[in-house]
Amino acid sequence: MSWVGMVILGLLYTGAIFADFISPYSYRDENRDYSYCPPTPIRVKDRDGRWQWPFVYGVTMRFDQYYRRVYEIDETQKYPLKIFIRTEPYKIFGLIPGSRRLFGVEDPGRLYLWGADARGRDLFSRILYGGRVSLFIGLIGVSISFTIGLIIGGIAGYFGGRIDNILMRICEMFMMVPGFYLLLALRAVVPPDFNSVQVFVSIVVILAFIGWAGLARVIRGMCLSLREREYVLAAKAMGQSDLAIILKHILPHTLSYSVVAIMLSIPSYIIMESALSLLGLGIQDPFASWGNLLSEAMGIVQIKFAPWILLPGLFIFLSVMAFNVIGDALRDYWDPRFKTGQRNL
């Protein structure tokens, strides 16, 4: 099972990293004439059944008697698929410049693999770009909160006594406030004039801020017993500094637990970010994240006319599932007795 998870995650992360190259359009490339345009399938056979280079038909729009938009395939317009099509220049993560995209069609044709959103932006492209936020918020957030958790837990467990007491009381203070309330409260103090990168960073920091306490407690418990081991006493006798003992001799022994805990807590970061964006408190339009994209489905009725707006939800589900599968596999491998981590949402 776990290799399926690996493959899924590999694809999702590749898609997110190279979103600029793989997606046919930019995340902000909108065309309001195509609001909620249905997916345009790529065809290899034309009307007469002849095989051809892949192409898409054009789409025409008219209003029906309820003034709803109805899209019809216009078989007179044909737009062949172009490989390495030249578009406006971009930089992958602001580093690698490029101006060609993997595939696309020439204007005025539009390629909507998975349909369009309200402003006629390509959902496929936006999901790829959204993965950058949704998938990396988990990774970055987890690495911050685990660094804090490991260090605080390590110090508390190693020194014990008063330091332990004070640090654990601080931990408890964080655990007393429910995660989601804390999330709302912290989000409310982020200045409204932040740009998208700053908002992204502040959300990551907030999420990491909430997540570290639980881990610190567990690590502290492990360190309490580890510090009595002979090799730690030996290191102490040899005159190694406390910091070196914690980093070199104690924390590595908590590694197998930490890796499993990391894998099983990444989903909660993904879900928290999505929830925040879903409520309109996270990543703001025009920037995409899966939660932000899914918020279009919050106006329930629209699902009937454009079911593809549920797709971002599928991606949240897939990535959460993949991390769970891998985490479980790792846990079974190292220690079948670990308990599943708790999540608050």
Added chain:
Amino acid sequence: MIGYIVKRVLVVIPLLLVMALFTFIFMQKTAGSFYDSLRMDPLISEQTIDYYESLYHLDRPLSVQFLHWVVNLFRLEFGYSFYFNIPVIQVIKGRLWNTFILSLTSMIMTWGVALPLGIWAALRHNRFVDRMIQFISYICLSTPSFLLAILLLYFASQTGWLPMGGMRSAHYEELSLLGKWWDLLRHMAIPAVCLSIYSIGSLQRIMRGNMLETLRQQYLLTARAKGLPENRVIYVHALRNAINPLITILGYSFSSLLSGAALLEIIYGWPGLGNLMLTAVRSKDVYLVMASFMMSGVLFLMGNLLADILLAKCDPRIRYE
């Protein structure tokens, strides 16, 4: 035992106060306050705002404000809500019950579904039923509650079988007592199911694991050897020991009883604490936020304490001095 409980409670009181202090500083020192948005309104005169600010002592130094609040705490007064213009305690009281019934329903549902499933799966270990249940609980674990809520709301909108949000129908007051209950239950169905889905998955897995471990124990062999009927061996001897570790989880789930539903309340429009919290935080209603934090802190403490006490009651090997 009683000494232990008293000690635990006493340790937490300063913690709660420090937490309240941080919340207070945090809310007051960051940009904007509740009355800033009112100041923008040309219909409200400067005098009115000044009047309200002096009424709530907002013109005094921050330290005085906080001390005022702390002193009032001992008289069980939690300050005034700026937004609702009534004491915080009254605002919360109304919402508390709504959140409580929603969370309790979902908790009953979780335990009622997860325990039998876990036991069933353990008894059919590695057979088709077990595999099926494990697969389904994997899906349960990976489905975000808000995604399920959207899907179910869409389902409700298409079939018209369930209400699309809120807590009561428009004609609630005209209904009979039974009708009122039925109405409430129908409104609760979607949020309660969404709330339970994750915990059903995880609790089922824990229950199954515990049961499997108990089934391997030697005392079950003894029980069978002395000729007890199989039902008695499983449902009396094995089950009791397998459920024991879950008691801690029951205690912990009490601590998230009032806050766990927040996201779904907001999505579904359930008039509970989570919804209130969103309003309070957004409008910088300082005392309302502080009171909510304090309350969930107290609940966290009580849940943990409950878990410890229950465990000590059920397992004679555990003793607190």
